[in-house]
Amino acid sequence: MEFHVRIQACRQTVPFPSEARQQQGKKDYLCSLNEKTVIRAENIHKSFGNLEVLKGISLEISKGEIVSVVGASGAGKSTLLHILGTLDKPDLGTVNIDGSEISGLSEKSLSDFRNSKIGFVFQFHHLLPEFTALENICIPAYIAGNGKAEAHQKATELLDYLNLSERMHHKPSALSGGEQQRVAIARALINRPAVILADEPSGNLDSNSSVELHALFMKLRETFDQTFVIVTHNKDLAAMADRELRITDGLIKGGSVAENSAI
Numbered sequence: 392m393e394f395h396v397r398i399q400a401c402r403q404t405v406p407f408p409s410e411a412r413q414q415q416g417k418k419d420y421l422c423s424l425n426e427k428t429v430i431r432a433e434n435i436h437k438s439f440g441n442l443e444v445l446k447g448i449s450l451e452i453s454k455g456e457i458v459s460v461v462g463a464s465g466a467g468k469s470t471l472l473h474i475l476g477t478l479d480k481p482d483l484g485t486v487n488i489d490g491s492e493i494s495g496l497s498e499k500s501l502s503d504f505r506n507s508k509i510g511f512v513f514q515f516h517h518l519l520p521e522f523t524a525l526e527n528i529c530i531p532a533y534i535a536g537n538g539k540a541e542a543h544q545k546a547t548e549l550l551d552y553l554n555l556s557e558r559m560h561h562k563p564s565a566l567s568g569g570e571q572q573r574v575a576i577a578r579a580l581i582n583r584p585a586v587i588l589a590d591e592p593s594g595n596l597d598s599n600s601s602v603e604l605h606a607l608f609m610k611l612r613e614t615f616d617q618t619f620v621i622v623t624h625n626k627d628l629a630a631m632a633d634r635e636l637r638i639t640d641g642l643i644k645g646g647s648v649a650e651n652s653a654i
């Protein structure tokens with residue numbers, strides 16, 4: 392896996408400095424993903440008992456897009472995010488992520504797929520309290536088969552990028568809310584996922600930390616062409632997105648794939 396920094400303005404990919412030497416002759420990972428659909432969901436239905444939560448949602452999200460998902464409490468935003476993130480299965484409908492049809496994957500393939508392709512950021516960071524920031528960030532890399540040196544190198548670069556180098560050996564309880572959330576974002580990024588799915592990421596932050604978090608999402612998109620789907624109640628965060636998808640009565644308004652695609 393190679394770390395590239397994507398400079399959107401000149402549509403070029405350049406490596407993180409420390410990996411520049413390793414890159415020659417390797418496949419250009421990010422270039423191979425350019426300008427393509429990252430998520431395509433069609434006709435997603437989901438009920439819990441008699442409660443019909445999602446009634447046929449279709450959407451398409453392109454690489455590098457930031458899409459917000461809004462709607463009343465209980466509208467089904469988290470349910471949709473879980474289905475897009477392969478944490479839950481739809482009753483009906485299909486989800487394709489980065490070219491793979493999810494329903495065709497076995498349980499084992501699905502968990503590997505999830506670990507490598509999808510980064511999750513939740514309202515409560517879900518960092519493991521007994522591990523340091525560095526160790527928490529490394530966990531998905533270990534699961535993906537990276538050795539300690541490789542995982543540490545990636546995590547250290549991310550910590551540096553996120554201005555957290557001085558906090559790397561701290562446990563979550565010794566970090567501020569904003570720092571904890573940045574560590575969670577680094578953990579979500581370490582395997583260079585096709586998409587980051589965030590569920591109320593600023594819901595537990597003060598307003599300054601929320602503004603910083605929003606700026607960070609924009610910076611990650613600018614530098615890495617990172618794709619985001621962000622469920623939020625925060626009007627500023629929703630407005631910052633390229634598109635806002637509103638779930639009402641189990642549907643996205645104008646919910647066809649064509650109408651919900653940026654292109």
Ligand code: ADP
Nearest residue numbers: 439442444462463464465466467468469470471
């Ligand atoms: P939102 O994130 O928009 O607030 P959710 O997707 O969490 O809404 O929930 C949508 C509806 O589905 C709510 O009424 C919720 O109580 C219900 N629900 C969500 N998950 C489950 C579940 N696992 N079992 C039963 N009901 C659920």
Ligand code: MG
Nearest residue numbers: 468469470590
């Ligand atoms: Mg929710």
